[in-house]
Amino acid sequence: MKKLIKFGALTAAFLSGGVAHAEPAFGVGVSYVFGGDFALGFRIFHDNEPDSAVLALGADYKFRSQSFRPTVGVGYLDEDYYLDFSLGYDTKSQSLDYGVGVGGAFETEEESGGSSPDTVPTTEF
Numbered sequence: 001m002k003k004l005i006k007f008g009a010l011t012a013a014f015l016s017g018g019v020a021h022a023e024p025a026f027g028v029g030v031s032y033v034f035g036g037d038f039a040l041g042f043r044i045f046h047d048n049e050p051d052s053a054v055l056a057l058g059a060d061y062k063f064r065s066q067s068f069r070p071t072v073g074v075g076y077l078d079e080d081y082y083l084d085f086s087l088g089y090d091t092k093s094q095s096l097d098y099g100v101g102v103g104g105a106f107e108t109e110e111e112s113g114g115s116s117p118d119t120v121p122t123t124e125f
Helices: 002-016
Strands: 025-033 037-045 052-062 067-077 081-090 095-106
Touching: 025 052, 025 067, 025 081, 037 067, 037 081, 037 095, 052 081, 067 095
Parallel strands: none
Antiparallel strands: 025 037, 025 095, 037 052, 052 067, 067 081, 081 095
């Protein structure tokens, strides 16, 4: 168990690329936990940049086993939704499990509506 925790911590540190200067994004969604359970949960993503891969921390409530599941994972963040793959710890059975989830994303960075940098503004006289 200690080796798995060390591996997870080292992987997260390696993928984060050092000190993060980004603002987080948040999500609420549903997950399918392999083994036949569904869960409702929330996620905090390490970056709010849309159309990007992100690291996620979260917590789920599993309906069938009626237990809580803290999670760590990776995901894809869009402007208004996310997809994720998570490793969780079932607090009732005290075991690790895997899940996939989808949900709504909030506090993502908005797309800039300005002109393209390739266009040059012209002035007509």
